[in-house]
Amino acid sequence: MERESMEFDVVIVGAGPAGLSAACRMMQLAEDNGQTLSVCVVEKGAEVGAHILSGALFEHRALDELFPDWERLDAPLHTAVCEDQFCLLTNQHNFLNFPLNLTPEPMKNDGNFVISLANFCRWLGQQAESLGAEIYPGFAAAEVLYNEQGAVAGVITTDMGRDKQGEPKQTFEPGIELRAKYTIFAEGARGHLGKTLIANFDLDYDKQPQHYALGIKELWEIPADQHQPGLVLHGVGWPLSQSDTTGGSFLYHLENNQVAVGLIVDLNYHNPYLSPFDEFQRMKHHPLYHQYLKGGQRIAYGARAITKGGLYSLPRQQFPGGVLVGCDAGTLNFAKIKGSHTAMKSGMLAAEAVFAEINQGFAQTMPGYEQLFEQSWLYQELDEARNFGAQIHKFGNIIGGALATVEHNWLKHRLRWTVKDRKADHECLRPLEKSQPIEYPKPDGVISFDKPSSVYLSGAQHEENQPCHLKLKDESLPLSMHLEQFGEPSQRYCPAGVYEIVSSNGRPKFQINAANCVHCKTCDIKDPSQNITWVTPEGGGGPNYPNM
Structure with a gap:
């Protein structure tokens, strides 16, 4: 197929905190060195921020480095x-507050901000464009381009206008080679x-499997007398403890009488009857x-996988012609439950490594990212x-959390030990006969809701008439x-x-309602036979988060 081709110095796939920070840093370096670079960012969402979802508590360390004058630039922080509570939910009615000295040091949030990461990325996108980067929302990167030596040479965007059988429609436009x-x-994540790329370059050789969690979040508008801007609540225990599942809950008070409430479910759970969505709905009761949500109105819903394996699951991030950054690689610090500042720093380091190669006149060589990474605070x-x-x-959560508290609060990392988890998340499900069924209460339509109304939000x-982007290796x-x-x-x-x-x-039939997909990637991660592969649909499709 003949495709249009465009040439750039650097192509960045994804307009999240890592990709946009890479674009900003690249343009800063070019300006500082009196050079002109062409930098293109492609984003599968209909606009920058449309597919961005996070809690989010934001640590501004990387932002301080990227834009020291971010307050003057009106960054949305x-x-x-102002108040940080960490609680153990002992059952569906009671909870205990952990004393501050028993809370792992990384989980404390003094100096952090409660933000909408989607809005922050919109702001980052504006900074990148003002520095000269080009951003193309609605363009999904579907394939990696390789040169004759096997180095990465760019990407191909999705074809637009194919029908469900993959045949061109009258509106067909082939993807573009960037x-x-x-x-x-x-x-x-994922x-x-x-x-x-990880498979092609064997980047995860000798690494432990990557691990993930599913984060589900709602945005609520609540009565003013229940709203406390800057109040942060974290919870562990019920309801996940009933099914021996790890994870945690949260509620963050933002501005404008809004709160973000959510549940994070580790995807190494064992019980196939478990439904993370339904666990979240009953958690809110x-x-x-409930004391903050009662009388409020739910205004947004979304879900996203979280890459949380940490350092031992982190693949090698550099390869001929490119770098893998942010949650695409797994730089989230799960001890802090934060990945935005680490994603930003990894993007900035990638920009520095790539710029050094371009500055020497090289193309599609191996960037020196790993050395910069190992010398960094990241x-x-x-x-x-x-x-x-x-x-x-x-x-x-309890014993593991206690060990983390000892390691971070008292030993201060003076003694080194290693704990690894070598069992992949998709290998953890037990058969039905070894599992306890879970009865979930029906949603009341006030605090808890069903999936169709949630997907609507x-x-x-x-586009209905397009190839299904959820591929089955074996349909049977x-x-x-x-x-x-x-x-x-x-x-x-x-x-x-x-x-x-x-x-x-x-007879039973397996049905895929691909139009409902919010691009969380859980199916690609948790399917016990790794039978489902998530690929990019037409650009612009998926969720459209206003300020998640």
């Missing part, structure tokens, strides 16, 4: 954390192209959260948090094996109702 001297991949931070996720996975839209597997063994768990782990078992002529 308006709500400083060729580059270097390509930076910043797609976020990036489609990042996954292929707990008095710790590496030190991930090294200090290296055991946190594995401790929680192996010993649970996500703004998810896809959901019914021939997963239904009997696990009750086809995709019906429950998907937070958007994409997967269903329906009756067709008296």
